[in-house]
Amino acid sequence: MRKIKNILVTGGAGFIGSNFIHYLFNDTEFDGRIINADKLTYAGNLENLTEINKKHEGKRYFFEKADICDYNAIELLFRKYDIDTVIHFAAESHVDRSIHGPRDFIETNINGTFCLLENARAFWGDRDDVLFHHISTDEVFGSLGETGFFYETTPYDPRSPYSASKASSDHLVRAYNHTYNLPVTLSNCSNNYGPYQFPEKLIPVMILNIKEKKPLPVYGDGRNIRDWLYVNDHNSAAWAIINKGKTGETYNIGGENEWENIKLVNSLCEKVARFLKKDTDYYKKLITFVKDRPGHDRRYAINCDRIKSELGWKQSVDFDAGLDRTIEWYLNNQRWIDNVRSGEYKKWMEKNYSKR
Ligand SMILES: NC(=O)c1ccc[n+]([C@@H]2O[C@H](COP(=O)([O-])OP(=O)(O)OC[C@H]3O[C@@H](n4cnc5c(N)ncnc54)[C@H](O)[C@@H]3O)[C@@H](O)[C@H]2O)c1
Incomplete structure (x- = not known):
């Protein structure tokens, strides 16, 4: 197996990236250096890494x-740390925001990926003991009807500025492999949930709105279906690909855990009510159907047989336990919530949502 010495984690202050850094320290044997490169947009938060920073900054974590x-x-970082592996999480990641303002998505997701690839190519030359792992989404495949699954071979059909920008970045990564022999792997994953997720995404929004007795906005008829995976299971899959995946290949990652949004929101009402020892029906009455998101994909469902059979990966956290863990985390981390809801995010929300 390739010895990884210096891994560059882009977007390591975001939701999945920061969980990945925790995962490397807590759940793997990795003993090299971790370099977290993040622009710290509204979604990047160094508080996600307070413990890691205290213990490891300047030694194994930078x-x-x-x-x-x-x-x-980026060129400077490759040189300064002699990077041999990249895991590329950094992105603008929220579909709703991409509808309001796609520019940042094109800039970061497409041009940013291009810039990283150019740097990797220039710094690594024709080395084959290096790897660029690109993190992507199942949303590049479009939308499914009531049956069927996304496979690694499913043709791309992105339908939002977010998914189109991610699809474009996937194509660039593959092109660098085909054209320049850059060693790459890719993964397309379904919806993640867990601690440190910015409270604009469905599960944290609902947990916090339930707790704060605010309306629970559900798009359209609430019957859109998503496949949910606990964030550490995504990260263990990405780590398996980095260590054992075949260069140039793509692996689908999913929870095999499909939920209609409305059923999920009802379940969150029940669970949070249990934690708070309150009446479930009161919370369920807060559910408010709102005008559907433009171009809202109906159903996503991933087939992840390949990573299971070829790399021996499997999900380890079932949804019931994962949701409980996540709810508990959000109920116990009010300071984190107050902090991420202030600053740039607050300004953006006021500008874009104040007239609604
Ligand atoms: N969240 C999901 O359910 C999900 C599912 C599948 C794939 N993904 C992919 O996983 C990756 C991480 O998603 P997330 O949910 O953690 O996102 P996030 O929005 O929580 O975090 C993104 C991070 O990238 C950083 N960033 C943004 N622009 C940057 C730039 N120009 N330069 C450097 N850093 C920048 C932000 O500061 C932030 O820390 C993304 O590529 C996303 O497309 C997410």
């Missing part, structure tokens, strides 16, 4: 505030 679109800044 934070660098950097924009992946800045060629010189």
